[in-house]
Amino acid sequence: TADGRESGTIQRYSLPTVGIVQKYTLNCCPYQLSLNCNSSRVAIIDLSGVLTFFDLDARVVDSTGQQVIGEQLKLERKDVWDMKWAKDNPDLFAMMEKTRMYVFRNLDPEEPIQTSGYICNFEDLEIKSVLLDEILKNPERPNKDYIINFEIRSLRDSRALIEEVGIEESSQFIEDNPHPRLWRLLAEAALQKLDLQTAEQAFVRCKDYQGIKFVKRLGNLQSESMKQAEVAAYFSRFEEAERMYLNMDRRDLAIGLRIKLGDWFRVLQLLKTGSGDSDDALLEQAHNAIGDYFADRQKWLNAVQYYVQGRNQERLAECYYMLEDYQGLENLANSLPENNKLLPDIAYMFVRVGMCEQAVSAFLKCNRPKDAVDTCVHLNQWNKAVELAKNHNMKEIGSLLARYASHLLEKNKILDAIELYRKANYFFEAANLMFKIADEEAKKRTKPLRVKKLYVLSALLIEQGHKQMQNKQRGKAKGKSSEAASVLAGLLEEDVLSSTNRFADNAWRGAEAYHFFILAQRQLYKGSVDAALKTALHLRDYEDIIPAVEIYSLLALCACANRAFDTCSKAFVKLESLETLSSDQRQQYEDLALEIFTRHCPKNNKKSDLDDVLESGDEKLPICVATGDPILECRFWMCSVCKHCMKAKERNNYDFCPLCHSSA
Structure with missing residues (x-):
């Protein structure tokens, strides 16, 4: 510039x-x-x-x-x-x-x-x-x-000379005005007239090696018709070339021409219309090529038809997957022989859509049980995972469950971890986590009814664990030892597994505590102050579960309402001695006690049968979970799940157990 x-x-x-x-x-x-x-x-x-x-x-x-x-x-x-x-x-x-x-x-x-x-x-x-x-x-x-x-003019003049005066006369003009394009033009004109010598010389002058090879190949052909057909194909006159091949009864050459062009529809047509038996391998190749044609254009249904005829199981599986035809995919997997290389791919297709049973079946058919177990774990089918691990003697299922549970706990998904253990029949581990949730909710002073439900669920898991252990020991001892020995072995194993749980001896203790806590308040608000006081007195045995301040506050309230001031006085003495209270809270309790007992003498105005029983410390009497009264009768109802009792006369008032809510 x-x-x-x-x-x-x-x-x-x-x-x-x-x-x-x-x-x-x-x-x-x-x-x-x-x-x-x-x-x-x-x-x-x-x-x-x-x-x-x-x-x-x-x-x-x-x-x-x-x-x-x-x-x-x-x-x-x-x-x-x-x-x-x-x-x-x-x-x-x-x-x-x-x-x-x-x-x-x-x-x-x-x-x-x-x-x-x-x-x-x-x-x-x-x-x-x-x-x-x-x-x-x-x-x-x-x-x-x-x-x-x-x-340009030289190209136009050369073409006109070739058309008008012929190849030999025009070659001199091209010699005087040499250019690769003009020599190629002369070579093509010579090929049209099968003048192979002139065509070869022209291809040499324009340095077209492929053209030279083509002329050499034409020279080896004996038939003029065959030469003309080859020339027609060289100049992309494929319909003419195919017609010439068929007229010479050379259907194989016509098919070869269409294969080179990638026209597999015409190849299939030629194979089906030809006389005699067609080549089965070529027929399958044609079907698969047409299937690829439709698959590339996402016309999966059309592709399936040709892949079936071409017996292309790999692409057929892909088409079934894209069509979401999982029944067809399952039938394909069932038709494959064992250890077929396609089975793992089909199994992973089922995994991606969450079809656990079909994926497991495919993995097992190709002898990959570990992948089957991993699939069950991935899809949260833990019962199936444990069953497979046991059937194939896989020892790492326990560590796998523990690792996955730890992963859930790290993400604070405790309920998911509980469900994981429960589905895998690890009931003691699930119960331990459930007890932790219940304890945390109790410390937060959540609604008592919610806390009770959590303790009930924990206890039910413990019961399921006991039942599972007993069934396991019976199966081991069958035909080997006495029933008593098997039961003893089961109990010993239960003690070992549940030794870290503070509710191991009595799984229903937490549920009992909050059940009586709720029952006493219901009775108090209902006006049954005597029954409320009797129920509240039971709470003194559950200070390790319910905070003492709540127990003795409720007891003092029920005693005061029942005019049992001696019991009320003892409750206030207990409240004032609690170390967990602040000085302001303790002062408030002292002021309230002073106000009550300056008006009323700290002694009970009436004596009940329950007071005598409780004061005697007799703990062998069963307690009615419906009323909170001790059961003195010989006949009573016992729940088949939690093993708690209820008076016979109260039985008709309930369709479910008041404590565990199981069918009565």
Whole structure:
């Protein structure tokens, strides 16, 4: 580009393809430089549209007597706005002058072509031009007609000579104007007339090795019809070539032609319409290729039909999966032989859609039980995982459960961990976690009914664990030892497994505590103050579960309402001695006790049978879970789940056990 200096000053230009920097004296302000294909000439279009040329190989002497490289040629054109050198001939270039295109050979122009397109490529004696003005009118929807190819005069003349005077006469013209494109044109014309010698010589001159090989192959053929068919195929006249092959009863060559073209529909048609037995392998290949055609276009249902006929089980499985035809996928897995390499892939397809049973079946069929167990774990089918681990003598299931439970606990998903252990029949571990939740809820002073439910669930898990252990020991001892010995062994194993649980001896202790705590309050608000006091007195045995301040506050309230001031006084003494109370809380209890007992003497105004029983410390009497009274009768009802009792007369008032809520 010009740098704005005055005309006649020395400019410096770097020509990349030449690799040197030389000084040239230019009398213009160039904005476009073009170098030909062998870097011998450079074309310059200045700002005023004047086209000039420099011969870079020339050696001239300037006015000072120094020898310089480069000489400006005499050719000069005006009103030029585009120019392009040919890529394969250093003497050819095309330029645009106003609305005409000129092609120059050795600085001699051909007749102009009327066009206003921009030159984008000049190669093989053809110029590709683009009508940018038309494209910019609607750039979102370009038309391929706006790209125009122009043939230069030598190409047009050669084609006309070949058509009019023949191959031999036109070869001299091409010899005088040699170009690979012209020799290729002559070779193709010679092939059309089966002049193999001329075709071979022309292919040699244009350095077309594939064409030379083709001519050699034609020379080895004896049949003229076969040669014509091969030539028709060479020039992409495939329908004509196929017809010739079939007329010669060479269906195999017609099929081979269609295979090369990738036209498998026609291949299948030729295989089915031909006489005799067709090649089974080729028939399967055709079906599979057509199946691939439909699969590439996501037409899975059509692809299935051809994959079935092609017995392509791998792609068939993929199609079933994409169609969500899991029944077909399962049938395919069942039809495969054992240890087939496709079974693991089908199994993982089932895993991805959550179909555990089908995935396990596929994994087991290919002898991969560990993957089957991992699938069950991944899909939370823990019962199935444990069963598989036991059947295949896998010892790592326990550690796997523990690791997954730890993962859930780290994410504070305690209930998920409990459900995990419960489904895997690890009831003692589930109960321990449930007891922890119940204890935490009790410390937060959550609603007593919610805490009771948590303790009931924990106790039910303990009971399930005991039952499972007993059944296990009975199975081990069957036919080996006495029933008493098996029961004893089960009890010993239970003691070992539950030794870390503070509710191991009595799983229902927490549930009992909150049951009586809730029952006493219901009785008190109902107005049954005597029954409330009797029930509240039981709570003194559960200070390790319910905070003592709540137990003795409720006991004091029930005793005061029942006018049992002696019991109320003992409750206040206990409250005032609690170390967990602050000084302000303790002072409030002392003030309240002073206000009550200045008005009432700290002794019971009435004596009940329950007081005598409780004061005697007799703990052998069962307690009615419906009323809180001790059961003195010989006949009573006992729950089959929690083993707690209820008076016979209260039995008709309940459909469920008041403590564990199981069916009565």
